[in-house]
Amino acid sequence: MGAPSTVYVPRDSSSVAVGADQVADTIAVEAARRGIELQIVRNGSRGLAWLEPLVECATESGRIGFGPVQAQDVAGLFDAGFPAGFAGDAGLAKAARHPLALGQVEELPYLKSQQRLTFARIGLTDPVSVDDYIAHEGFAGLRRALSMPPEAIVNQVIESGLRGRGGAAFPTGIKWQTAMRATAKPKYVVCNADEGDSGSFADRLIMESDPLALIEGMTIAGLAAGAELGYIYVRSEYPDSVRALEQAAQAAREAGTLGANLLGSGRRFDVVVRMGAGSYVCGEETAMLESLEGRRGIVRAKPPLPALHGLFGQPTVINNVVTLATVPVVLARGAAYYKDFGVGRSRGTLCVQLAGNVRHGGLIEVAFGVTLRDLLQRWGDGTASGRPVRAIQVGGPLGTYVPPSQWDTPLDYEAYAKFAGVVGHGSVVVHDDSVNLARMARFAMQFCAFESCGKCTPCRIGSVRGVEVMDRIIAGHEVPRQIALLRDLCDTMVSGSLCAMGGMTPFPVLSALDHYPEDFQKGLDDASRPNPQEPAAVA
Amino acid sequence: MSGLAPADVRGAVARAIERHVARPGALLPLLHDVQHELGYIPAESVEPIARSLNLSRAEVHGVITYYHHFRQHAPARHVVQLCQAEACQSRGAEALATHAQAKLGCSMNSSSPDGRFALEPVYCLGLCASSPSMMIGERVFGRVTPQRFDQLISALDPGDN
Numbered sequence: 069m070g071a072p073s074t075v076y077v078p079r080d081s082s083s084v085a086v087g088a089d090q091v092a093d094t095i096a097v098e099a100a101r102r103g104i105e106l107q108i109v110r111n112g113s114r115g116l117a118w119l120e121p122l123v124e125c126a127t128e129s130g131r132i133g134f135g136p137v138q139a140q141d142v143a144g145l146f147d148a149g150f151p152a153g154f155a156g157d158a159g160l161a162k163a164a165r166h167p168l169a170l171g172q173v174e175e176l177p178y179l180k181s182q183q184r185l186t187f188a189r190i191g192l193t194d195p196v197s198v199d200d201y202i203a204h205e206g207f208a209g210l211r212r213a214l215s216m217p218p219e220a221i222v223n224q225v226i227e228s229g230l231r232g233r234g235g236a237a238f239p240t241g242i243k244w245q246t247a248m249r250a251t252a253k254p255k256y257v258v259c260n261a262d263e264g265d266s267g268s269f270a271d272r273l274i275m276e277s278d279p280l281a282l283i284e285g286m287t288i289a290g291l292a293a294g295a296e297l298g299y300i301y302v303r304s305e306y307p308d309s310v311r312a313l314e315q316a317a318q319a320a321r322e323a324g325t326l327g328a329n330l331l332g333s334g335r336r337f338d339v340v341v342r343m344g345a346g347s348y349v350c351g352e353e354t355a356m357l358e359s360l361e362g363r364r365g366i367v368r369a370k371p372p373l374p375a376l377h378g379l380f381g382q383p384t385v386i387n388n389v390v391t392l393a394t395v396p397v398v399l400a401r402g403a404a405y406y407k408d409f410g411v412g413r414s415r416g417t418l419c420v421q422l423a424g425n426v427r428h429g430g431l432i433e434v435a436f437g438v439t440l441r442d443l444l445q446r447w448g449d450g451t452a453s454g455r456p457v458r459a460i461q462v463g464g465p466l467g468t469y470v471p472p473s474q475w476d477t478p479l480d481y482e483a484y485a486k487f488a489g490v491v492g493h494g495s496v497v498v499h500d501d502s503v504n505l506a507r508m509a510r511f512a513m514q515f516c517a518f519e520s521c522g523k524c525t526p527c528r529i530g531s532v533r534g535v536e537v538m539d540r541i542i543a544g545h546e547v548p549r550q551i552a553l554l555r556d557l558c559d560t561m562v563s564g565s566l567c568a569m570g571g572m573t574p575f576p577v578l579s580a581l582d583h584y585p586e587d588f589q590k591g592l593d594d595a596s597r598p599n600p601q602e603p604a605a606v607a
Numbered sequence: 608m609s610g611l612a613p614a615d616v617r618g619a620v621a622r623a624i625e626r627h628v629a630r631p632g633a634l635l636p637l638l639h640d641v642q643h644e645l646g647y648i649p650a651e652s653v654e655p656i657a658r659s660l661n662l663s664r665a666e667v668h669g670v671i672t673y674y675h676h677f678r679q680h681a682p683a684r685h686v687v688q689l690c691q692a693e694a695c696q697s698r699g700a701e702a703l704a705t706h707a708q709a710k711l712g713c714s715m716n717s718s719s720p721d722g723r724f725a726l727e728p729v730y731c732l733g734l735c736a737s738s739p740s741m742m743i744g745e746r747v748f749g750r751v752t753p754q755r756f757d758q759l760i761s762a763l764d765p766g767d768n
Contacts, residue, residue, distance in 0.1 A: 343636070
């Protein structure tokens with residue numbers, strides 16, 4: 069009798085939301101009933117959302133997967149030989165006959181065709197195990213950073229070309245340099261984990277499937293900027309992320325990789341996990357600082373830059389989760405390695421979150437330059453509803469609806485900016501031909517009205533007027549005049565708002581109007597309505 | 608609805624103050640603790656919190672009312688939050704919301720007649736590739752069909768049915 073078999077059942081929200089806890093419990097009960105000894109590791113998700121809960125078992129030919137597994141499938145899996153009976157070639161053949169069999173998980177085309185750098189570890193490890201983390205290149209970046217002067221760390225990040233993955237795409241190393249050169253003390257590192265943009269889940273995936281990567285990235289930022297304390301501001305909608313981060317931070321402290329004596333170097337850095345309270349605007353960095361300081365999340369005017377005058381008035385490095393979680397690989401493998409991926413001024417990888425009406429939604433990390441059509445064809449595999457794709461919103465609720473004519477444009481910051489598109493944090497939300505873009509435009513305004521912090525008038529009042537105008541358009545009342553009014557209103561919001569909330573809400577609205585004008589005419593009587601454009605299918 | 612004894616409120620608030628008062632930017636974590644323990648933030652907790660942090664009552668009240676997460680009244684036993692953002696809309700979130708309202712007998716942002724359920728919209732739970740999604744209390748659910756919604760609701764409070 070060999071060692072007990074190891075089986076993996078993910079513990080992150082995207083798996084738990086579709087029954088992973090029940091599957092893990094049932095596996096334990098069923099194994100006990102059959103007298104089978106096994107070890108259940110609650111790993112992170114691989115990011116293949118449609119296969120969750122994805123159950124894996126370790127064999128000598130790699131980890132083989134089954135999914136999506138429900139609790140009622142577990143007894144059948146054991147009947148088929150799970151897990152020990154899947155050893156050897158005969159065992160693999162036996163496993164392959166199971167209806168939920170996926171074969172070797174690493175060989176799944178969805179996964180194999182990706183270039184996972186930031187997300188290299190997700191799904192492989194127990195997210196809160198420091199040993200697992202170290203066995204998968206964890207803390208190699210920190211170890212290297214501890215041997216470098218701050219200027220050298222900053223230079224590595226600058227040379228890597230890493231830009232803020234939260235949406236604004238500002239060069240990360242430049243932010244760090246500004247904070248490093250500031251003379252005031254203390255300094256802080258703040259991680260913006262207020263992932264409020266609908267369609268995005270990359271931050272959540274990191275926090276729940278590889279939280280130590282974020283903690284390592286923040287620690288490196290601290291060494292570079294001269295900060296000894298970091299705050300992670302997590303939205304209140306993600307209680308599971310808060311728990312995973314707190315567990316991971318505690319494990320890191322116990323292992324000496326976080327806290328008073330980083331890897332025995334005598335240097336110190338620690339993190340505090342803070343919970344937001346349900347305010348979208350707090351994803352804007354200055355509103356987040358206000359919230360961390362204990363006030364309403366109202367946007368501050370810039371300058372002063374947070375890098376010089378940030379949290380509690382002190383120099384502060386503020387980065388998004390994915391950005392910070394990418395720093396360890398940049399340090400571990402070197403700037404040149406990271407920079408080698410990507411196109412133009414968009415270096416490294418883009419962590420696409422493919423979601424909405426697609427059969428195979430999930431996390432797709434690839435070099436910048438992939439197109440929407442690639443994503444739909446090679447990964448998405450069409451819509452979940454089986455109907456043609458009609459509209460794709462890229463970059464969150466403030467991103468544009470990208471028309472079919474741009475589905476072959478490479479996803480890179482500059483190429484998208486040319487047609488007023490927004491790569492943002494890389495969320496891609498697919499809609500089939502049942503979508504009504506006038507309603508989506510109304511939703512964008514309504515969302516802005518709901519979430520506006522209220523400080524500036526174009527956003528606070530403009531969004532409410534926007535909903536009213538859209539209501540009149542949808543009702544077919546004075547449509548041409550209302551459309552003129554809508555454009556004027558959008559112009560005011562774009563030019564006059566203090567932050568991206570009001571300043572970018574017009575992006576989805578105007579792109580819907582420009583590319584799907586027929587949806588804005590549906591309120592008119594049939595005689596005056598133009599023929600609806602033939603919906604564009606995925607070729 | 609609110610059956611909280613004044614002593615319970617005082618105790619919870621005092622404990623939260625003690626835990627957080629020395630921390631910079633203490634107000635949000637402090638309010639979270641009060642709400643976690645009591646289910647909401649009672650009006651009578653504003654004054655002691657303000658005093659402990661050297662803030663005005665208006666400032667504390669302003670924070671409580673600014674953030675959607677903080678409640679000023681006792682919530683229903685089960686708070687059901689349905690995601691209504693774009694990715695969930697693309698997979699039938701609106702139809703699910705209509706179904707949920709009929710099933711629970713209440714409209715969005717209100718409570719069921721028996722007070723057991725509150726129904727609220729939420730804008731993104733980060734489960735966009737498993738949409739439509741919802742949260743009941745702190746438990747998340749994805750791929751929620753109307754049938755699955757009914758099963759999940761019936762599975763709550765088995766002793767009551």
